[in-house]
Amino acid sequence: VQDKKVLEKTNTSNKNGKAQQEPQEKLDTNPPKGTRDFYPEDMRLRTWLFDQWREVAKTYGFSEYDAPVLESESLYTRKAGEEVTQQLYNFVDKGDRAVALRPEMTPSLARMVMAKKGGLNLPLKWFSIPQCWRYERMTRGRRREHFQWNMDIWGVSGEEADAELLSAMVTFFRNVGLTSDDVGIKINSRLVIGEVLTELGIPPEKFAATCVLVDKLEKVPLDAIQGDLEELGLDRSVVEKLTQVLTVKSVDGIKEVLGEESQAVQQIKKLLHLCQAYGIDDWIIFDASVVRGLAYYTGVVFEAFDRKGVLRAIAGGGRYDKLLETFGGDPTPAAGFGFGDAVIVELLKERELLPSFESTGIDTVVFAMGEGTHPAAINVAKCLREAGQSVDLVLENKKAKWAFKHADRLGAKFCAIIGSEEYANNEVAIKNLRLGEQTTVPVDNLSTWARESKLP
Numbered sequence: 001v002q003d004k005k006v007l008e009k010t011n012t013s014n015k016n017g018k019a020q021q022e023p024q025e026k027l028d029t030n031p032p033k034g035t036r037d038f039y040p041e042d043m044r045l046r047t048w049l050f051d052q053w054r055e056v057a058k059t060y061g062f063s064e065y066d067a068p069v070l071e072s073e074s075l076y077t078r079k080a081g082e083e084v085t086q087q088l089y090n091f092v093d094k095g096d097r098a099v100a101l102r103p104e105m106t107p108s109l110a111r112m113v114m115a116k117k118g119g120l121n122l123p124l125k126w127f128s129i130p131q132c133w134r135y136e137r138m139t140r141g142r143r144r145e146h147f148q149w150n151m152d153i154w155g156v157s158g159e160e161a162d163a164e165l166l167s168a169m170v171t172f173f174r175n176v177g178l179t180s181d182d183v184g185i186k187i188n189s190r191l192v193i194g195e196v197l198t199e200l201g202i203p204p205e206k207f208a209a210t211c212v213l214v215d216k217l218e219k220v221p222l223d224a225i226q227g228d229l230e231e232l233g234l235d236r237s238v239v240e241k242l243t244q245v246l247t248v249k250s251v252d253g254i255k256e257v258l259g260e261e262s263q264a265v266q267q268i269k270k271l272l273h274l275c276q277a278y279g280i281d282d283w284i285i286f287d288a289s290v291v292r293g294l295a296y297y298t299g300v301v302f303e304a305f306d307r308k309g310v311l312r313a314i315a316g317g318g319r320y321d322k323l324l325e326t327f328g329g330d331p332t333p334a335a336g337f338g339f340g341d342a343v344i345v346e347l348l349k350e351r352e353l354l355p356s357f358e359s360t361g362i363d364t365v366v367f368a369m370g371e372g373t374h375p376a377a378i379n380v381a382k383c384l385r386e387a388g389q390s391v392d393l394v395l396e397n398k399k400a401k402w403a404f405k406h407a408d409r410l411g412a413k414f415c416a417i418i419g420s421e422e423y424a425n426n427e428v429a430i431k432n433l434r435l436g437e438q439t440t441v442p443v444d445n446l447s448t449w450a451r452e453s454k455l456p
């Protein structure tokens, strides 16, 4: 009945009794709020970035994995007040299941590891480039999706894993032309806050939520979260001590606060030593205020930033040794980072380090100019494609002027013309669009020509 009503509503008959569709409301051609379309040129930039990420992951021996963008909401029901769980893109599906578009990849990774019940050979070095989502009131007009390069090492408890991840991140920065004058990576350990809170008599169960609140201090003044800290049982004297420790910017300074025997101090010193071995120490800076906003970090944390201080964090990560246990799994050490696609592109644009993505990468435009020569053009396109070229075959009868303009718009290197004369001689006229020179090539020599005419 419902369908019939809908049909009646949209199908009306005109005066001749012919059924006609009512014009739809004007289509909103924008993508959904907070999301992006990737037209071919945008897609070439995205593909370039993902290729850079994949190349580093491969160099470091990481394997790619993936998981559904849709997950059970229960994967993210942490109660630590994190932005990432408060802005969940969640809904109830037609099967009455509480689901969510993943806001991050790490919980999916943990679910996949748990699913194998110890059947995976550790250590795991896995990477993924998932699209991640948040549902934020559009008041701030921020995006609701981004792609985030995830690199994770499971099964290694030592700072060797954290250092390997930092080195991989630096390798990416170097590969795209950034230097340690452009970007730094702040490192810290959550053990610093842990040892301070323990000394002040704050129970461990308050630790994660305190870190989440402290992370907000980067964005909001202390009095904006004072109430939340007090609700956690942290009185003013505790908060004062905490904020004083967070201002420490040197290992010696933190050693004075926590003592030489502090596990946090030992951890930070070892990590910095390993970074020297990688030759990345000029990228690394100790900063006790870095805690990151995810509740599950347990040790080393780090955050890449632009040295000019204009942009938001470029990437961030840390150690999360207890995540699997929170899901009911066996204790398994893990560390990783997330690296979003937005800030890095802003930085590369600002530093003029992005290649041009105007050209389609097409080698040759092939077009039939003479009457009845399209089958010959098909054969030329076939030969060039089989020789490894990227070929745009013009599919309609066009004038040469249109074809040359079309080839220029595509950024093609050559234009192959099959006119009546060439057709009669089983030849092809080939114009080098970079040099403006034209040659005639026998069809039987096209493969050789294609291989010899490799242009950058």
Ligand SMILES: Nc1ccc(Br)nc1
Residues within 6 Å of the ligand: 084, 103, 104, 132, 133, 134, 143, 144, 145, 146
């Ligand atoms: N977690 C998250 C998801 C989507 C965006 Br945009 N930013 C952060």
